Amino acid sequence: MADKVMDRRIARTRGTLQRALSSLILTKGYDAITVDDICETANVGRSTFYSHFTSKDDLKRRGLDEHLRELLADRRRNAPAPGDLKDRHLAFSLPLFEHARDHLDLYRALAGSRGGGVSLGAIRQIVSDLVREEIADNADRNPGDVIPRDVVVTYVVGAYMALLTWWLDGGAKLPPQRMDGMFRQLATEGIMPPDSEER
Template sequence: MILEKGYEAITVDDICEAANVGRSTFYAHYTSKDDLRRNGLENLRSLLVDRQKNALAKPRETRDRSLGFSLAMFEHARDHIDLYRTLVGGRGGVIALGTIRQILSDLVRNELAATADKKSADVIPREFAVQYVVGAFMAVMTWWLDSGAKLPPHRMDAMFRRLATEGVVPSYS
């Protein structure tokens, strides 16, 4: 429906009709269409949490261990590119992207908590690092989608994780 009508034009009545449920049933589960949208992103959260758990279960010396959600998020965005593009243009996009940003922030926060080195005297505050990584990820993902997602998700994942974990100075051309 979002692809056909745009998020803003969709009403709760439209949703109820498409789902073949009454308004009272809808409101028994959701407070609004925005609530439904946020709730719909819980499947994405579950997928990304599972990917992160699998990555963190790998041996510490394994390079693929950090930011384990990244590939799954790039794949999800590519698989739903038309929906992402539609959402970005309006109020629905603010809600969806805000929810995605929160999901990613939670994942990065959890990963940093699990791998924190509290012995260093030059520790960067965890929340600073969370906002840096998530902001960079969102910017790169948006750029990639806006330019047609020409590079495959695994390549985007490898470049993002390399820059996020090793830094920019030695990596760019």
């Protein structure tokens, strides 16, 4: 029971620090923020901050990683029963476009700062992991592995990140569903085996 209380306390403290960073990014910009600013906004001491995170970059990276993985896990839990084979491919795409649209100011603040590489790097790593998982889950459909898996991951992730960045830089004017559709149309021929049919 004590472990559960401690886990809740840790989660609450980390959540408070992540919310403090998000609010500061929108008001000050990422580059101007110090660990002291985050601690003051979160009302925690520096030692508490450093018992959870090594730096503001670590706080941002881990917060984004946890948030996006939770979002995608929730999406998977609530997904309809598998039907169309195409709908199961690249399932990360639409939720990430929707999340970026719903938090456009934050995404643009993160990507537009010196720390943008941290944010984009975290998103790239998450997308890479998801594509690797999908390829592993569908390995039986393409046993020949004509194209090496690392090449497929690099191609799909690079294409997704390029589209996401282009879309955000343009103010996210197209709906997430349209971005998802275009990404799928461009990417699926390169990752689905030629003999894959809707079943």
